[in-house]
Amino acid sequence: MVITLQKENILIVDDEKTVRRGLNRCLTLRGFSCAEAGSADEAMESLKNKPADLVILDIMMPGTSGSDFLPRLKKSYPDTAVVMATAVVEPDTIVKCMKNGAHDYITKPYDIDELVSNINMALEKRKLELNLRAKSQVLEGKIEEQAKELQKLFIDAVESLVSALEAKDKYTAGHSRRVTKIAMETAIAMGLKGEDLDNLRWAALLHDIGKIGIDPNIQNKPGVLTPEEYDIILTHCVIGPSIVQPLVNDKIIEVIKHHHDSYDGSGLNQKVSGENIPLGARILATADSFDAMTSDRPYRSSMPISAALAEVVRCAGTQFDPAVVKAFLKTPIVNSLKA
Ligand SMILES: [Fe+2]
Numbered sequence: 001m002v003i004t005l006q007k008e009n010i011l012i013v014d015d016e017k018t019v020r021r022g023l024n025r026c027l028t029l030r031g032f033s034c035a036e037a038g039s040a041d042e043a044m045e046s047l048k049n050k051p052a053d054l055v056i057l058d059i060m061m062p063g064t065s066g067s068d069f070l071p072r073l074k075k076s077y078p079d080t081a082v083v084m085a086t087a088v089v090e091p092d093t094i095v096k097c098m099k100n101g102a103h104d105y106i107t108k109p110y111d112i113d114e115l116v117s118n119i120n121m122a123l124e125k126r127k128l129e130l131n132l133r134a135k136s137q138v139l140e141g142k143i144e145e146q147a148k149e150l151q152k153l154f155i156d157a158v159e160s161l162v163s164a165l166e167a168k169d170k171y172t173a174g175h176s177r178r179v180t181k182i183a184m185e186t187a188i189a190m191g192l193k194g195e196d197l198d199n200l201r202w203a204a205l206l207h208d209i210g211k212i213g214i215d216p217n218i219q220n221k222p223g224v225l226t227p228e229e230y231d232i233i234l235t236h237c238v239i240g241p242s243i244v245q246p247l248v249n250d251k252i253i254e255v256i257k258h259h260h261d262s263y264d265g266s267g268l269n270q271k272v273s274g275e276n277i278p279l280g281a282r283i284l285a286t287a288d289s290f291d292a293m294t295s296d297r298p299y300r301s302s303m304p305i306s307a308a309l310a311e312v313v314r315c316a317g318t319q320f321d322p323a324v325v326k327a328f329l330k331t332p333i334v335n336s337l338k339a
Pocket residue numbers: 207208236259260288
């Protein structure tokens with residue numbers, strides 16, 4: 001059986017034909033596969049046809065010098081190792097070439113043993129760099145996979161919490177999901193994107209989660225709540241954040257905390273008002289109230305859509321942010337309900 005060893009491809013770039021030829025012969029005898037180019041342009045042409053593992057690049061060439069050509073070469077072929085060749089060692093030029101990605105340099109006239117040793121070292125370094133890059137790509141892939149798994153675990157945890165809340169209170173079944181839909185459409189109408197939209201989605205799904213900790217007799221009371229009972233109900237804005245704190249970021253916590261705040265600051269124990277209430281909480285307040293008005297509750301039947309919409313409009317500027325109300329009225333869900 002004949003074993004064919006993979007030969008490394010070397011491109012010799014030198015304006016002196018005799019130098020190129022001599023070097024080509026010597027390196028071919030040492031087992032390398034060589035190509036030649038007499039200028040920067042010829043080198044680019046040659047690399048286009050046959051990529052090289054390593055380029056020996058003469059610094060002093062008429063037209064584009066090797067040091068000027070190096071950045072273009074490395075930009076097009078970042079994985080190709082480059083050994084600079086020079087008759088005169090100019091430290092500044094050598095430093096510049098190394099900064100621009102050259103692996104090594106060699107002086108002319110060539111000592112072939114020294115050159116081959118430099119070539120082997122540069123090829124070895126290149127191999128290590130390529131291996132390292134391949135490994136870090138695998139690692140990045142694994143990190144991405146783990147992030148997706150974590151995201152899935154988070155979504156499952158949120159779903160479980162919402163289901164636990166809805167199992168406890170049959171009157172709010174589906175409320176969190178409906179509020180999420182309305183809030184998202186309102187946010188989109190207001191131009192929210194990316195992370196802000198994601199944060200609002202989780203806050204909306206989890207906004208009432210604190211009701212898990214409220215006495216079910218108060219929560220499901222078939223009559224109007226006393227002020228004391230309403231105070232107790234409102235503690236869900238404090239209990240909720242403490243439940244979901246390990247799962248979500250601070251922005252989501254703030255939205256949950258403030259979702260019962262009135263825009264004009266008139267809410268019970270309210271510390272902020274107007275634009276100081278997180279925008280997500282202002283959006284949630286409108287979506288939450290509208291869904292509550294249009295759903296049956298233990299103490300009353302649902303309101304007609306038109307009456308609920310009129311109430312939202314009436315409360316723009318007091319309970320609700322007028323800009324939010326304006327966007328809410330433009331949402332597809334409101335338009336479909338009105339139709
Ligand atoms: Fe609430």
